[in-house]
Amino acid sequence: MTRRGLLLLGGAAAVAVGGAILLTPDQATPPSPSTSDLAFPGLAQRLAQAAAIEVKRHDGTLQVRRAAPDVWVLPAKADYPVRPERVRELLVGLTELRLTEPRTANPEMLDRLGLDDPTREGATSSLLRILDAQGAAIAELVVGRRRVRTQGNVPETVYVRRPSESQAWLAEGRLPLDGDPNLWIDRDLANIPRDRVRGVTVNRQGEAPLILRRGTDTDAPLAVLEPTTTPELDEISLDEVARGFEFLTFLDVRKAAEIPGERLGEGRFELTDNLRITVTAHKDGETLWGMLSAEGDEEAARLNARWQGWAYQLGQWKEKSFVPRLEDLRKQEASAPAGTAPEAPAVTTPSETPDTPPPAAPQ
Incomplete structure (x- = not known):
C-alpha cells in the first residue's frame, strides 16, 4: 500500500472514532427522573x-x-x-x-x-x-x-x-x-387608566366638599368645580387624582372591622362604563389605610369580590389622590435656586434724598 493510501485510511479511522465518541452517551450525566x-x-x-x-x-x-x-x-x-x-x-x-x-x-x-x-x-x-x-x-x-x-x-x-x-x-x-x-399574596388591587375617571367628590371630616370634574373632551384634565373660588392649581397634582387607581397595590392588609386610625373621610370616583368607586380613608399616625367598594355592573361585582371585607394599607402619597384637600392641589411657588443670596435692600445715600435740608451749623 502506498504512503498516500495509508494516510487516507488513517484519516477515515480517525473520523470514525470521533463519530463514535460523539454518539456514545455521557456516562457522567445524572440519572433520568424515571430511575430515581x-x-x-x-x-x-x-x-x-x-x-x-x-x-x-x-x-x-x-x-x-x-x-x-x-x-x-x-x-x-x-x-x-x-x-x-x-x-x-x-x-x-x-x-x-x-x-x-x-x-x-x-x-x-x-x-x-x-x-x-x-x-x-x-x-x-x-x-x-x-x-x-x-x-x-x-x-x-x-x-x-x-x-x-x-x-x-x-x-x-x-x-x-x-x-x-x-x-x-x-x-x-x-x-x-x-x-x-x-x-404568597397578590398585592395588586386595581389598574384603571386615568382617562376613565370623569369626576371626584371628596368629603373630609369637618371640611367643605371638594368636587372635581373632567370636561366633555376625553383628554380634558380634571378641574375644581367646588369651591368656585380657588388659587392657581397644579396640573400634575390634579392628574395624580385621576391616576389614583393606576397600578394600585397595598402594603399590608387587615379585616375591615379592624381598620386602625382615625377616619379622614371618603373620595367618591365616577368612572366610565357605569363604574363608581368609593375610597374610605383612615390615618394611623403617618400610615394611610383605605377600604374600597364599587357600584355598577359586572366590573363592580368583580372588584367587590376582591375588596369586600378588607382594609388595605396604602402608600402615604395616595392620601393626595383619594382624599385631597384644596391646598394639596395648589400650585407651589417656585423657590429660589439653592445658593442664591437674597437681594439686598436698596440703600439711599444723603445725596440721593431730594429736598433734604443740610444740617444746621453749630452756634
Whole structure:
C-alpha cells in the first residue's frame, strides 16, 4: 500500500472514532427522573388531608392554612387568601421531587449544602412541613441550597435531607419556598387608566366638599368645580387624582372591622362604563389605610369580590389622590435656586434724598 493510501485510511479511522465518541452517551450525566426514587412515594393521595403548610427558618415561621378545599389563607395577614398557584406549585413539586444522588452524611458538613439546623442563628436552611388537621406531619423536609445548571432543558436541583437524618441528597425538582408572606399574596388591587375617571367628590371630616370634574373632551384634565373660588392649581397634582387607581397595590392588609386610625373621610370616583368607586380613608399616625367598594355592573361585582371585607394599607402619597384637600392641589411657588443670596435692600445715600435740608451749623 502506498504512503498516500495509508494516510487516507488513517484519516477515515480517525473520523470514525470521533463519530463514535460523539454518539456514545455521557456516562457522567445524572440519572433520568424515571430511575430515581421519589422523596415521598404516594404523597399525592395523602395531600387530600393537608390542612397547613409551614416554612420554618431561624428568623421565624410562615404558616399557610387551608380554609376551604381550594382556598388557602395566611394567618399572619388576617387570613388573607394566598395565590392558589403558589400552593399548587409547591405541593406538586413536593410530590414529584426525586432523590438522585446521595451526598454527605457528616453533620459537620451539612452547613456547606445549606442543610444545617434551621433553628440555628444565621442558618440558611428551611424546614418545610405539610400538616394534617391534627398537626401531624404528612411530609417534612429540610431544604438547602439550589444547584444551578446552565444547560437547557435540565431540571432544577436542590439539596435536601429528612429532619431526623443527617444523610444529605441532591434532589431533582422545583420547590419554591418563600418565607416572606408578601410573596404568597397578590398585592395588586386595581389598574384603571386615568382617562376613565370623569369626576371626584371628596368629603373630609369637618371640611367643605371638594368636587372635581373632567370636561366633555376625553383628554380634558380634571378641574375644581367646588369651591368656585380657588388659587392657581397644579396640573400634575390634579392628574395624580385621576391616576389614583393606576397600578394600585397595598402594603399590608387587615379585616375591615379592624381598620386602625382615625377616619379622614371618603373620595367618591365616577368612572366610565357605569363604574363608581368609593375610597374610605383612615390615618394611623403617618400610615394611610383605605377600604374600597364599587357600584355598577359586572366590573363592580368583580372588584367587590376582591375588596369586600378588607382594609388595605396604602402608600402615604395616595392620601393626595383619594382624599385631597384644596391646598394639596395648589400650585407651589417656585423657590429660589439653592445658593442664591437674597437681594439686598436698596440703600439711599444723603445725596440721593431730594429736598433734604443740610444740617444746621453749630452756634
